[in-house]
Amino acid sequence: MASPSPTGLLRRGEGMHSASFLSSWKRILLLRETSSLVMLFLVIIVFFSIAPLFLSKENVGVILEIIPELGIVALGITMLMIAGEFDLSVGSVFAFCPIMMALFMTWGMHPVLAVVAALFVGIALGALNGLVTLVFGIPSFITTLGSMLIWRGGVLLITGGWPPPFPTQMSTTILVGKIGILRASLFWFVVVTFLLWFILERTDFGNWMFATGGNQVAARAMGIDVRKVKLANFMLCAFLAGFAGIIQSFRLQTTLPSMGNGLEMEAIAATVIGGTSLGGGVGTLIGTVVGSFLIRIIDNGLIMARAPSYWFRVFIGIATILAVILNTFVRERAKKLRC
Amino acid sequence: MHDHRYLVEMRNIHKWFSGVCALRGVDFAVGYAEIVGLVGDNGAGKSTLIKILSGFYPPDEGKIFFEGQERHFSSPHEARDLGIETIYQEAAMVPKMSIMRNIFMGRELSRMRLGSLGYLDIPRMEEEAMKALQGVGLHLRSPHALVEELSGGQRQGVAIARAMYFKSKLVILDEPTNNLSVKESEKVLEFILELKRQGISSIFISHNLYHVYPVADRIVVLSHGEKIGDFRREETSVEKITKLMVLP
Numbered sequence: 001m002a003s004p005s006p007t008g009l010l011r012r013g014e015g016m017h018s019a020s021f022l023s024s025w026k027r028i029l030l031l032r033e034t035s036s037l038v039m040l041f042l043v044i045i046v047f048f049s050i051a052p053l054f055l056s057k058e059n060v061g062v063i064l065e066i067i068p069e070l071g072i073v074a075l076g077i078t079m080l081m082i083a084g085e086f087d088l089s090v091g092s093v094f095a096f097c098p099i100m101m102a103l104f105m106t107w108g109m110h111p112v113l114a115v116v117a118a119l120f121v122g123i124a125l126g127a128l129n130g131l132v133t134l135v136f137g138i139p140s141f142i143t144t145l146g147s148m149l150i151w152r153g154g155v156l157l158i159t160g161g162w163p164p165p166f167p168t169q170m171s172t173t174i175l176v177g178k179i180g181i182l183r184a185s186l187f188w189f190v191v192v193t194f195l196l197w198f199i200l201e202r203t204d205f206g207n208w209m210f211a212t213g214g215n216q217v218a219a220r221a222m223g224i225d226v227r228k229v230k231l232a233n234f235m236l237c238a239f240l241a242g243f244a245g246i247i248q249s250f251r252l253q254t255t256l257p258s259m260g261n262g263l264e265m266e267a268i269a270a271t272v273i274g275g276t277s278l279g280g281g282v283g284t285l286i287g288t289v290v291g292s293f294l295i296r297i298i299d300n301g302l303i304m305a306r307a308p309s310y311w312f313r314v315f316i317g318i319a320t321i322l323a324v325i326l327n328t329f330v331r332e333r334a335k336k337l338r339c
Numbered sequence: 340m341h342d343h344r345y346l347v348e349m350r351n352i353h354k355w356f357s358g359v360c361a362l363r364g365v366d367f368a369v370g371y372a373e374i375v376g377l378v379g380d381n382g383a384g385k386s387t388l389i390k391i392l393s394g395f396y397p398p399d400e401g402k403i404f405f406e407g408q409e410r411h412f413s414s415p416h417e418a419r420d421l422g423i424e425t426i427y428q429e430a431a432m433v434p435k436m437s438i439m440r441n442i443f444m445g446r447e448l449s450r451m452r453l454g455s456l457g458y459l460d461i462p463r464m465e466e467e468a469m470k471a472l473q474g475v476g477l478h479l480r481s482p483h484a485l486v487e488e489l490s491g492g493q494r495q496g497v498a499i500a501r502a503m504y505f506k507s508k509l510v511i512l513d514e515p516t517n518n519l520s521v522k523e524s525e526k527v528l529e530f531i532l533e534l535k536r537q538g539i540s541s542i543f544i545s546h547n548l549y550h551v552y553p554v555a556d557r558i559v560v561l562s563h564g565e566k567i568g569d570f571r572r573e574e575t576s577v578e579k580i581t582k583l584m585v586l587p
Binding site for chain 2: 199202203204205206207208210211214215217218219221222223224281282335
């Protein structure tokens with residue numbers, strides 16, 4: 001057998017840069033983000049041709065200020081789904097955290113402290129989801145279906161249906177301040193995306209996440225603490241949902257008990273459209289960002305095209321199914337390309 | 340007293356599962372750089388014996404010596420830290436992950452650590468992964484190919500390369516040739532011989548004697564939880580062992 005000699009080694013990057021035209025095509029087709037990007041591009045063209053104002057400076061600003069709130073939630077879902085679990089309670093946590101924040105402030109807590117405390121509430125809710133799921137060994141779908149109802153009910157119980165007054169003494173610049181047409185929330189979205197991408201793709205913890213979601217038995221056999229990995233992601237997911245909820249409450253200057261209703265479905269749709277697998281172990285954060293753009297752009301584009309707003313859900317449904325079909329189909333075909 | 344000729348020695352191992360006796364008084368040893376074939380029918384106790392050796396559960400009775408020292412494993416982790424690596428066909432790899440990420444799964448190389456996060460040293464992992472693969476004679480194009488794109492034999496090769504790279508002393512292969520084509524099986528046998536050439540001991544579990552016989556230095560036969568045969572290859576033949584396995 002060949003013994004590993006320095007000369008026999010493949011140098012780093014070799015075989016990757018010598019890719020032919022065909023194999024770089026194959027590479028692009030195999031990317032999980034490709035089909036959602038293509039759809040996004042088509043949707044933008046279609047809406048622009050129907051309603052040219054769709055790409056006006058003002059409207060682009062409107063789209064960019066609503067995307068981060070969905071996007072940040074969807075990024076959390078993506079991380080958790082890659083680790084092989086699920087969270088349906090993000091919409092409820094999205095409402096629960098800002099309401100707790102407002103409540104803390106009416107109790108006289110310093111605004112900054114109240115925000116931090118509310119975020120810790122989010123982390124605690126995620127930990128609860130994770131612990132119940134892992135200790136009792138039940139599907140997270142069930143746990144979080146339950147906690148979705150519990151925290152939505154909790155929000156209504158706490159507020160009695162009447163939102164606590166949004167504290168006016170506090171500055172909202174850091175989360176939603178405006179520079180031209182851009183809001184600070186977009187900056188936070190970019191920061192969160194980059195941080196999570198780094199954790200997922202460039203750290204050992206990210207490798208454990210893919211392993212845990214991809215083959216739990218193998219991961220455990222190689223000494224990975226799969227329960228710790230999952231618990232951390234449950235907490236991260238709920239934290240991000242709470243963070244996004246606080247951003248929205250800052251933007252709207254109010255905390256409504258109905259905030260985030262149905263958000264869990266949009267976030268899951270954005271994740272799946274972006275190429276993340278429901279089965280765990282496979283997914284990309286950039287895909288989820290594209291998915292979030294797609295959903296909010298369809299939402300906004302239908303309004304600009306003066307279509308009845310009922311069409312929104314129909315289109316999101318079609319987009320979700322189409323994205324997964326495209327993804328599966330295109331990748332299967334691309335794998336068969338010889339190169 | 341302990342015999343230092345062996346890397347690992349299990350003595351008088353007993354194991355019961357809720358009243359059913361899975362192993363009764365089995366003695367089992369593996370020498371240095373020795374390939375031991377472990378054969379027997381389904382339910383003979385092969386996997387119970389191996390799970391005890393790899394730390395999945397403790398024996399109810401009996402002792403385990405590794406490199407001359409008595410050991411009690413309370414988890415697979417402990418056994419692995421000593422250099423006992425078990426490769427289960429189904430559970431060895433994450434198919435949707437790249438070869439490189441599979442090789443370093445749970446033992447990643449990092450440039451620096453930030454709290455409990457390690458910043459992966461990807462260039463070094465690429466290089467070391469290719470080195471590890473070439474160590475078993477596997478010449479794959481890129482360490483970034485997904486494991487699901489590999490053949491069954493190549494997957495076994497990656498798992499064996501991983502064990503070799505992390506300086507395992509004993510590699511336990513559970514049915515490594517199951518569901519593989521003839522050609523692929525031959526490849527796996529070649530990997531096992533490569534382990535021996537590098538001085539690593541291995542246990543080759545299979546119900547297919549025709550795979551075990553050509554490569555094993557010694558063949559141990561289990562039946563109904565007891566050891567009924569322990570032969571050097573020269574002393575026996577496939578026919579003799581088959582008879583032994585079928586008779587009782």
